[in-house]
Each structure stands twice: as C-alpha cells, then as structure tokens.
Amino acid sequence: MNISDLVKNQKAAFSQGILRTHEDRTRCLKLLRDLVSENEEALCNAVAQDFGKPYVEAFATEIYTLLHEIDFHLKHLAKWMKPESVSGSIAVFPSKSVIYNRPFGTVLVIGAWNYPIHLALMPVIGALSAGNTVILKPSELATHTSALLAKLTDHYFESRVFKVVEGAVDETRELLSQPFDKIFFTGSTRVGKIVMKAAAEQLIPVNLELGGKSPTIVHHDANLDVSAKRIWWGKTINAGQTCVAPDFVLIHESVKEQFIEKSKEVLNTFFKNDYVTGSNYCRIINEDHFDRLKGLLESSNVIFGGSTNRETLFIEPAIIDAKWDDPIMQEEIFGPLLPVLSYKNESEIVEQLTARPAPLALYLFTEKQELQHLILERVPFGGGCFNETVTHLGNPHLPFGGVGSSGMGSYHGKYSFETFTRKQGVLKKPIWPDPDLKYPPYDESKIKWLKKWLV
Ligand code: NAD
Numbered sequence: 001m002n003i004s005d006l007v008k009n010q011k012a013a014f015s016q017g018i019l020r021t022h023e024d025r026t027r028c029l030k031l032l033r034d035l036v037s038e039n040e041e042a043l044c045n046a047v048a049q050d051f052g053k054p055y056v057e058a059f060a061t062e063i064y065t066l067l068h069e070i071d072f073h074l075k076h077l078a079k080w081m082k083p084e085s086v087s088g089s090i091a092v093f094p095s096k097s098v099i100y101n102r103p104f105g106t107v108l109v110i111g112a113w114n115y116p117i118h119l120a121l122m123p124v125i126g127a128l129s130a131g132n133t134v135i136l137k138p139s140e141l142a143t144h145t146s147a148l149l150a151k152l153t154d155h156y157f158e159s160r161v162f163k164v165v166e167g168a169v170d171e172t173r174e175l176l177s178q179p180f181d182k183i184f185f186t187g188s189t190r191v192g193k194i195v196m197k198a199a200a201e202q203l204i205p206v207n208l209e210l211g212g213k214s215p216t217i218v219h220h221d222a223n224l225d226v227s228a229k230r231i232w233w234g235k236t237i238n239a240g241q242t243c244v245a246p247d248f249v250l251i252h253e254s255v256k257e258q259f260i261e262k263s264k265e266v267l268n269t270f271f272k273n274d275y276v277t278g279s280n281y282c283r284i285i286n287e288d289h290f291d292r293l294k295g296l297l298e299s300s301n302v303i304f305g306g307s308t309n310r311e312t313l314f315i316e317p318a319i320i321d322a323k324w325d326d327p328i329m330q331e332e333i334f335g336p337l338l339p340v341l342s343y344k345n346e347s348e349i350v351e352q353l354t355a356r357p358a359p360l361a362l363y364l365f366t367e368k369q370e371l372q373h374l375i376l377e378r379v380p381f382g383g384g385c386f387n388e389t390v391t392h393l394g395n396p397h398l399p400f401g402g403v404g405s406s407g408m409g410s411y412h413g414k415y416s417f418e419t420f421t422r423k424q425g426v427l428k429k430p431i432w433p434d435p436d437l438k439y440p441p442y443d444e445s446k447i448k449w450l451k452k453w454l455v
C-alpha cells in the first residue's frame with residue numbers, strides 16, 4: 001500500500017473510533033508489550049548488528065525501558081483518560097464545565113538511530129495510549145533494527161492502527177507531505193527545522209526531541225571517585241552516541257588534574273583496555289560519523305585514549321584538554337570524546353553556559369545547595385541530574401524534552417499521554433434559566449447589572 005493510502009486508511013479507522021475505549025487502547029499496549037518481550041533477543045541482536053551494542057546495554061536501555069513504560073501506561077491509563085470536571089465562573093453560571101482528553105487522530109513518529117528500538121517505540125506507547133493511530137518511520141541508519149521493527153509490527157498490528165514505513169530522506173519527505181494530525185520527531189536540530197517547516201505548511205503540531213551539548217559541571221566539593229564513574233558511564237554507554245550523554249565537563253580548576261587522573265582509572269577499570277570483543281562497548285554507527293569524530297580528535301589536545309580503527313568503526317574513549325573556542329566545543333560531539341574545561345568561579349559557569357544554545361541535559365556534581373539553586377535558576381536546560389548523569393530518563397514520573405534548540409514538548413509516562421492528547425473544554429448549560437441580560441437590545445440597565453454581577 002502506498003503512503004497516501006496508508007494514511008487515508010488510518011484516518012478512516014480513527015474516525016470509526018478504532019482506539020476510542022480504554023479496552024481498545026489496553027489491547028494495543030499489551031500487543032506492543034508482546035512485540036517487545038517476545039522478541040527481546042532478536043531485537044537486541046539487530047542493534048548489535050547495527051553498531052555492536054552489548055546485550056546488557058541493549059536490554060537495559062532499549063527493552064527494559066519500553067516494558068517499564070508500557071506497564072506504567074497500563075496502570076494509569078484509565079485515570080488519565082477520565083474527563084475532568086472544573087469550576088465554573090459567575091459569567092457562565094449556572095453551568096458545568098468539563099475537560100475531555102481527545103486523541104489528535106493519525107500521528108507520525110520519526111525516530112533516530114542511536115537507540116533505534118527505544119526512540120522508535122517510546123513515543124508510539126504514548127500515541128496509542130492516547131488513542132491515536134500511528135505511522136512510525138525508524139532511522140534508516142540502524143538498518144537491521146528498522147527492518148525488524150517493520151516485520152514485527154506487521155505481525156502484531158493491523159496497518160490501520162500501527163504501521164512502520166521504512167526509508168530515508170525521500171520517504172520522510174513524502175510522509176511529511178501527508179495530512180497527519182501530529183508529528184513527533186527525534187533527531188538532530190538541523191532536521192528538526194526541516195520537519196517543523198514541513199509541519200507549518202499544514203499547521204500540524206509538532207514535538208521535537210533534539211540534541212545539543214549537555215554540560216557536566218563538577219564543583220570542588222564533589223566526590224571525584226563517584227563523579228568520574230558516573231560521568232564516564234554516561235559518556236561511554238552507546239559509545240557516547242546518546243542525546244543526553246555528558247558532552248563536556250566543566251570543572252573547578254582546583255580539581256581538574258585530580259579528575260583527569262580519576263578518569264584514567266575509571267576507564268581502565270571499565271574496559272581494561274579490552275575493546276576488541278565489543279562485549280562492553282559499542283561501535284560508531286557508520287564511516288561518516290567515524291570520520292567526523294576522527295576529525296574532532298585530530299583538532300583536539302588528547303591527553304588519554306582516543307585510538308581508532310576505521311575498519312571496525314572503533315573509537316576509544318578520549319579525555320581532551322579543551323578550551324571554549326576549540327572545534328570540539330562548536331558542535332554536539334555524539335561520540336566517546338570528553339573535553340574537560342575549567343572555571344574559576346561560579347558566575348563564570350552561568351556566563352559561559354548562557355552564552356550558548358540551551359542543552360537537552362545538564363549534570364551538576366556538588367552537594368552545595370546554593371550552587372544547585374544558582375544553576376537551576378539561571379541556566380536553561382531540558383532536564384538533568386544532580387550528582388548523576390543520564391538516568392533522569394529512567395523515571396516515568398519526570399517529563400523528558402528539550403528547550404530552545406534542543407527541542408520543544410516533552411514525553412515519558414503521563415507526559416507522553418498528554419503530548420498525544422488535545423484538551424477539549426466543553427461548557428454544559430441547562431435550558432433554564434435564560435435571562436435576557438446578554439441579548440440585544442442593550443440598554444443602560446443591562447450594563448449596570450452586568451457591572452454589578454461581573455466586576
Ligand atoms: P537525524 O536528524 O539525522 O535523523 C533523524 C530522522 O530524520 C531519521 O529518521 C532520518 O531518516 C530523518 N531525516 C534525516 N535527514 C532528513 C531530511 N533531510 N529530511 C527529512 N528527514 C530526514 O538524527 P540522527 O543522526 O538519527 O540522531 C542524532 C541526533 O538526534 C543527535 O543530534 C541527537 O542528540 C538527537 N537525538 C535526540 C534525542 C532526544 O530524545 N532528544 C534522542 C536521540 C537522538
């Protein structure tokens with residue numbers, strides 16, 4: 001079936017109320033759960049084929065997160081779907097006011113390659129739970145995963161409810177010309193702009209989950225043993241190809257050298273210089289990204305690690321001594337290279353970070369409440385952690401999304417349901433009483449009464 005017919009079929013199914021009830025949506029969420037859990041091994045193997053992702057990482061970040069999210073939706077969906085009665089006001093007395101949670105209709109989800117199962121299906125959970133039919137376009141760069149998702153979706157779902165369309169730029173362009181009711185995009189800021197422009201042509205609402213340079217601030221009071229471990233864990237999962245990976249470290253000058261020494265110890269403990277088997281550490285997704293990262297390495301002051309092998313698309317984690325105007329500080333790194341910069345005083349942190357685009361994530365290692373407060377109040381960022389990296393994504397009670405050039409809108413848990421739901425406000429009025437006050441002809445006495453009651 002061509003893309004246009006697919007969208008028409010889904011729209012017809014939506015109009016017929018295919019996902020109207022709690023039972024319909026629960027059935028779909030359970031099907032999605034079966035799709036993921038019954039094919040755990042095949043899915044993890046597909047990601048391993050795409051970029052050598054270790055099974056433990058694939059299970060923890062692609063499979064478990066989805067199952068956890070689906071269970072969260074199954075548990076709370078009935079409550080989320082309920083209409084909400086709200087207060088009236090004197091202007092509409094007597095009446096009842098109700099907010100209904102309505103699905104948008106047929107939605108398009110476009111995924112990125114770096115967590116190719118998670119980023120494809122996580123928004124789909126919210127879309128189905130909110131009662132939308134869904135077309136998913138996974139990233140063509142994770143070839144095996146995209147093909148498997150298409151095959152499994154055909155096996156578990158009717159195409160009028162949920163269908164995968166595979167493809168690259170041409171197919172995405174064609175999809176973007178269709179009359180979707182909502183678009184949810186995960187990917188780069190560059191392509192996010194293309195998606196938003198296309199959506200604007202048809203006034204389609206969008207969610208943009210984009211990237212950026214996520215700073216990791218380490219203050220002089222931080223526990224450096226724990227900080228170094230948590231920072232390098234966040235940097236080396238997926239070989240740094242994580243939208244919320246610590247992009248760079250901004251550390252108090254008095255502890256910079258110590259942090260670098262701790263970092264070397266941590267990397268030696270994590271990987272014992274054994275990157276060959278790929279059982280602990282991913283490969284880079286393709287030659288283009290490998291060459292881009294190699295270029296960044298070559299223009300940087302590498303003080304540890306950073307060996308590479310183009311044939312196996314391997315890049316060893318690297319510690320880089322950096323300055324703000326180095327090439328590596330001008331773009332999102334999206335790889336296992338960690339620039340370390342230093343600051344002298346706290347106002348410098350605010351000054352430097354607010355002079356740059358707002359990041360998707362920010363991490364701050366300190367116990368100092370005043371500094372935590374200062375960063376929260378003065379530096380815009382999508383979300384983040386104190387004394388930890390990356391794991392804010394794992395809590396479905398927290399919204400996840402960017403700000404400014406790192407994105408718009410948020411999802412996960414209830415926020416996913418809300419992202420794919422539009423609020424419909426309805427006022428219900430009894431036939432009686434029906435005073436003449438608001439109807440023409442208007443006269444002096446009416447304005448007097450109106451002022452008396454309303455003002
Ligand atoms: P990308 O923007 O290159 O691709 C994302 C999607 O857009 C893919 O499905 C691709 O097929 C499509 N696409 C690519 N070029 C297109 C074009 N010209 N027109 C229409 N569609 C096009 O991103 P990527 O390389 O897959 O992912 C890496 C980026 O995504 C990084 O910037 C990263 O930070 C960001 N990211 C963000 C999140 C998040 O949740 N905020 C998660 C993962 C990745």
